[in-house]
Ligand SMILES: Nc1ncnc2c1ncn2[C@@H]1O[C@H](COP(=O)(O)OP(=O)(O)OP(=O)(O)O)[C@@H](O)[C@H]1O
């Protein structure tokens with residue numbers, strides 16, 4: 171019997187008497203953990219509120235880390251609206267449809283997205299919860315990242331099936347919570363952080379995006395409520411959306427933006 175097989179049987183024994191669906195989650199988590207065991211740090215970028223800049227932050231954190239000399243992967247786990255490939259000008263890039271799935275490299279960062287598996291990017295992906303859970307689990311389990319220092323994971327908004335699955339299955343080191351200066355964003359950011367903590371995923375810190383450079387009162391409240399640290403701010407800048415629309419990567423092309431992300435990455439590494 172192979173070592174891995176024996177391992178599975180041991181765990182089966184350990185969880186005897188448990189509800190089968192619960193056992194499946196645990197077993198899948200173990201398989202994903204094994205598959206991602208050559209990755210030193212796995213960090214999710216999350217907020218329950220849509221449009222606050224999760225994808226923008228995730229992409230720029232990944233490239234800022236790459237610029238510091240680390241081996242980096244970027245996982246687009248937003249299965250409903252996988253935007254990473256669009257922001258990176260990779261709409262036409264596909265992963266070879268065979269197992270294991272191999273991420274596609276962009277300027278030295280390995281990128282994997284479910285968008286790279288479908289033929290027509292703009293066709294909406296409409297799946298119910300159980301399919302999403304299955305699909306995401308399969309995707310994580312079958313993607314071969316090789317050795318990485320960091321895997322940055324972009325999540326979709328909300329607190330339902332997809333983020334929940336990621337929190338349960340992906341074994342992240344923690345989350346970077348993204349908010350904007352508005353009170354409503356802060357309230358939702360706190361909610362997001364609370365959910366993560368309840369599921370046992372640490373909160374690594376908070377980024378205020380679309381900022382004027384000084385964290386708002388509401389953002390300070392988020393940091394206090396989650397008992398975490400402020401990682402930094404990213405200024406509200408029309409150039410950010412203009413560049414995203416053209417598939418240009420901010421930290422690789424704009425020094426003022428790069429400085430802001432380098433500061434966040436430095437804080438994150440502390
Ligand atoms: N600091 C900023 N200044 C100006 N525009 C920004 C900034 N950050 C993000 N944007 C723009 O705001 C829009 C939403 O950003 P993004 O897609 O990153 O948010 P999101 O939280 O990932 O959204 P979703 O919830 O849909 O996944 C994009 O057009 C993006 O270019």
Ligand SMILES: [Mg+2]
Pocket residue numbers: 224225226248253324325326
């Ligand atoms: Mg997004």
